[in-house]
Amino acid sequence: DTAVSQTPKYLVTQMGNDKSIKCEQNLGHDTMYWYKQDSKKFLKIMFSYNNKELIINETVPNRFSPKSPDKAHLNLHINSLELGDSAVYFCASRRGGKQYFGPGTRLTVT
Amino acid sequence: AQTVTQSQPEMSVQEAETVTLSCTYDTSESNYYLFWYKQPPSRQMILVIRQEAYKQQNATENRFSVNFQKAAKSFSLKISDSQLGDTAMYFCAFIDNSGGSNYKLTFGKGTLLTVNP
Numbered sequence: 685d686t687a688v689s690q691t692p693k694y695l696v697t698q699m700g701n702d703k704s705i706k707c708e709q710n711l712g713h714d715t716m717y718w719y720k721q722d723s724k725k726f727l728k729i730m731f732s733y734n735n736k737e738l739i740i741n742e743t744v745p746n747r748f749s750p751k752s753p754d755k756a757h758l759n760l761h762i763n764s765l766e767l768g769d770s771a772v773y774f775c776a777s778r779r780g781g782k783q784y785f786g787p788g789t790r791l792t793v794t
Numbered sequence: 795a796q797t798v799t800q801s802q803p804e805m806s807v808q809e810a811e812t813v814t815l816s817c818t819y820d821t822s823e824s825n826y827y828l829f830w831y832k833q834p835p836s837r838q839m840i841l842v843i844r845q846e847a848y849k850q851q852n853a854t855e856n857r858f859s860v861n862f863q864k865a866a867k868s869f870s871l872k873i874s875d876s877q878l879g880d881t882a883m884y885f886c887a888f889i890d891n892s893g894g895s896n897y898k899l900t901f902g903k904g905t906l907l908t909v910n911p
Contacts, residue, residue, distance in 0.1 A: 727901040739896045781827040785839035
């Protein structure tokens with residue numbers, strides 16, 4: 685069974701649309717993260733939730749809204765998509781000093 | 795704030811040879827972890843090796859080993875007997891284990907390693 689899963693793996697959409705990316709982990713971890721990998725491959729933290737509570741918000745535009753219905757899920761909703769939102773988005777979960785990454789979602793905004 | 799610097803954007807090595815990837819970091823914390831992640835073309839982030847700052851012994855995982863120099867804030871990755879499957883982007887990363895930054899990973903910009911046949 686996949687430890688951290690994301691859906692969809694690929695997402696192509698037009699500017700101005702609203703889209704969601706889902707993340708689920710079956711590891712029983714309390715803390716989950718969203719990272720963004722830009723076109724130059726640079727990875728940067730966006731958000732983190734601990735047991736459904738937001739604990740990190742790294743100056744991400746408020747068009748991005750994470751939602752954690754329970755501690756196994758952390759979804760990312762993006763409103764009014766812009767060209768600059770095109771990237772790979774990774775979900776991760778943590779126990780102790782290790783983070784486990786999902787397969788990533790490649791978002792392309794046209 | 796912590797920073798992680800990888801000064802080699804690209805490297806190449808012949809199959810079966812040894813290569814070392816460099817990483818330096820800056821932090822005022824004393825309790826932290828350092829990592830090397832591998833990202834092959836499949837884009838999956840794979841943890842290669844982890845080092846706890848309080849451990850003096852360098853971590854090793856099969857063909858992968860690190861040279862952790864805490865005073866110099868240096869954390870290099872050595873890959874021995876390079877294989878074609880080692881071709882990937884390698885990221886050095888840092889976690890403040892004191893909890894002050896909520897255990898977020900701070901990444902370097904990556905080194906693209908190509909293993910040539």
